[in-house]
Amino acid sequence: MNRQPIATQFIPALFAAGLTLFLGASVMGLRLRSEGVTLGVELAGADTFIKLGLAALVVFLFQLFRDRLPRFRKDTTSRFEMPAFMRSDKQQRLWLMLVVAGLLIFPFTTGRSNIDLATLVLIYVMLAIGLNIVVGLAGLLDLGYVGFYAVGAYSYGLLYTYFGFSFWEALPIAGLMGAFTGWLLGYPVLRLRGDYLAIVTLGFGEIIRLLLNNWTELTGGPNGIGGIPKPSLFGLTFERRGDNTFHEFFGIAYDPVHRVIFLYLLALLLVLLSIYIIRRLIRMPIGRAWEALREDEIACRSLGMSPTNIKLSAFTIGSTFAGFAGAFFAARQSFISPESFAFIESAIILAIVVLGGMGSQLGVVLAAIAMVLLPELAREFNEYRMLLFGLMMVLMMIWRPQGLLPMKRPHRELKTTGTEAQ
Incomplete structure (x- = not known):
């Protein structure tokens, strides 16, 4: 598998982190408070923004090095196999x-x-x-x-x-x-x-x-x-x-x-x-x-x-x-x-x-x-x-885009003989 240079992943990773920070701040960083018959907006506490910053950092590092993570180089569409005790x-x-x-x-x-x-x-x-x-x-x-x-x-x-x-x-x-x-x-x-x-x-x-x-x-x-x-x-x-x-x-x-x-x-x-x-x-x-x-x-x-x-x-x-x-x-x-x-x-x-x-x-x-x-x-x-x-x-x-337990169709396999295998 060809790995892309980290420099080419920097801008997309930075964009993903910024988007995470923006959406997180919009959802978690703003709170509504009642002011009589009207509603006002106030900012959340500092601990909330610290958590959002850490989440954005995790997203940035993940997007930057995702091509080097072994999990994402595996074939995620492989067929699910039942455990040995349930076959x-x-x-x-x-x-x-x-x-x-x-x-x-x-x-x-x-x-x-x-x-x-x-x-x-x-x-x-x-x-x-x-x-x-x-x-x-x-x-x-x-x-x-x-x-x-x-x-x-x-x-x-x-x-x-x-x-x-x-x-x-x-x-x-x-x-x-x-x-x-x-x-x-x-x-x-x-x-x-x-x-x-x-x-x-x-x-x-x-x-x-x-x-x-x-x-x-x-x-x-x-x-x-x-x-x-x-x-x-x-x-x-x-x-x-x-x-x-x-x-x-x-x-x-x-x-x-x-x-x-x-x-x-x-x-x-x-x-x-x-x-x-x-x-x-x-x-x-x-x-x-x-x-x-x-x-x-x-x-x-x-x-x-x-x-x-x-x-x-x-x-x-x-x-x-x-x-x-x-x-x-x-x-x-x-x-x-x-x-x-x-x-x-x-x-x-x-x-x-x-x-x-x-x-x-x-x-x-x-x-x-x-x-x-x-x-x-x-x-x-x-x-x-x-x-x-x-x-x-x-x-x-x-x-796992195919789901937790993909559907397994009933099938039969013919065993190959030694001469056919050769």
Whole structure:
């Protein structure tokens, strides 16, 4: 590899450091203070500018000597290899059973806040699994996926408000409504690709949010829908008082943690079912068709496949999982409003898919855990959450652009004989 002289890297490194200092000072160096009915601007403390200066120095040195760092001379697009203890199908099934057993035991060994956080992680896993079909497998950039999420949530909220549907009655309808909305979106975008597709789907997500916000007579507008009931267990509720309560049926003392554990186990069941369905679809002709569309649409058409039907199936099936996740979210929160389905949610779900690895189920799960847990573990940096979020995305694109765990296609290799090798 030819190394460039340091002198030629000095100006770009200085520019990068100056840009870092300017953006950091704009975000972290200025603070707003209230002066009566107006707002004033004040500078941050000296320690903040010292940290910004050190960050700019690190960026300068990194850009100056990056060609001499051994890490950046390696091939970052090499294929991911599974560890030795997980390479055979039998070993993978064994580890999967151990992980599922651990997840089932987890809520009985920790506190309520950790169970709530784990339930939130599972919701994002379900959403990312659905978006992974559209983006990771079919290669269709969707920036409005949160719209299907909102359709599922409001399906349950409206069905309960106007018709008294329970969670179990509304769950399949929410999935069907998500699928129907994805099918409707599929038609206008059949001829679009790349950035144009992203713009249309982004507009779709905003149209759904504005529609929910302005259709006050039906959706409640900005006030949202409240009092949505939690799911029951074979007719048993988890309330303190009632006709068929869980604790009275089993003769145990009332504990609000029981409801939290049940919601976690229900979310885990939905996630495991979603992963199983996706794994089966990937091995079916429709899964191969998604991958063919992602690799080359023209070649896909030349093989006699219909890109129209493939795109419609990807949008429809992917949005179905968002509908299920939305219904569960409404049941968990007992309250929904249009503000819960802003564009940032679509960005987070898309980031989970990209960070985990396009088309990789295990990578999506790990990325969802990281994206949800890291902000909770570093709450003192909550003010700079989006700044850190962008920094993490940039670093991932530099070090591992294919994601944490890239998708590994099933394949077989023929062993070469000694005479062939010669």
